[in-house]
Amino acid sequence: MSSKSPRRSIGDLSEGTLGLLMLLPAILLLCLIVVYPVGRLMYISLFDWRMSLPNAVPAFVGLEHYIYALTDDPKFWDAVYNTVLITIITVPGALVVGLGLALVANLPFKHRWPTRLALLLPWALPLVFAGLIFRWFFNYDYGLVNDILQRLGFGKVLWGTDPNLAFFTICLVIIWKSSSFMAMILLAGLQTIPRNLYEAAKVDGATSWQCFWKITLPMLIPSMVVALVFRTITAIQTFDIPYAMTGGGPGGTTETLAMYIHKTTIDFLDFGYGSALAMLMFLVSLGATTIYLRIIQGDKE
Secondary structure (H helix, E strand, O other): OOOOOOOOOHHHOOHHHHHHHHHHHHHHHHHHHHHHHHHHHHHHHOEEOEOOOOOOOOEEOOOHHHHHHHHOOHHHHHHHHHHHHHHHHHHHHHHHHHHHHHHHHOOOOOOOHHHHHHHHHHHHOOHHHHHHHHHHHOOOOOOHHHHHHHHOOOOOOOOOOOHHHHHHHHHHHHHHHHHHHHHHHHHHHHHOOOHHHHHHHHHOOOOHHHHHHHHHHHHHHHHHHHHHHHHHHHHHOOOHHHHHHOOOOOOOOOOOHHHHHHHHHHHOOEHHHHHHHHHHHHHHHHHHHHHHHHHHHHHHO
């Protein structure tokens, strides 16, 4: 008479095996929504696939698209330059403005909810809608800004046709739109700072400015890094606001990398080269995230 082996229960599994089983649904979901699309994108980038040609058939070209983008495509580097410049300007700008908004929202006055609600409004506004609103604000003929300037005795300004002014307005709108998101993350960080630290500092004779530099800023660094990670990634992928405000003009001076990818893929129907450009943008975003994570790890060590 053969004896049956005892059935193992979940309690008999090792911690590693049990942890893997619990993470398996998340791993499968991650593979479905991240790994597969990125792998598919990389696969398409290795082919010359232009739907604008008659009887288009994908032809394997290897790394030719990447080599062309990095060595022979000036429009790619112009788009990269614009994207990097927007990132350099808007990320610190949104951090500074967001920090100021978070400090105001954290003040101990009685009715704080209107201020905190106001933080949500720019963030909740759709990006394209925000771009269209400010496009009207800075319109040369009937824009609100030029109307105010005329009432103050100044002349109209060519906000949309001057390359420098167009770039300035885009950065201004992006800072306004993204600073509320930064403020909410920083406000959450401010809520975690123990109040007794400030009380002890006041007892020792510290001023409000000294409390800010010695307590608030050091304690906010983890929240700042998290906010910078998300904001940097979205800045690298900037598309909606420049597209709605200027369409990349004048003369491509405000065209970002995401807009160039859109034009290549959707307008010119060049799926192979557009996929290669998207992969390059993905690698840049991944590199920026890795740098921030190393900074976090270095701070913990």
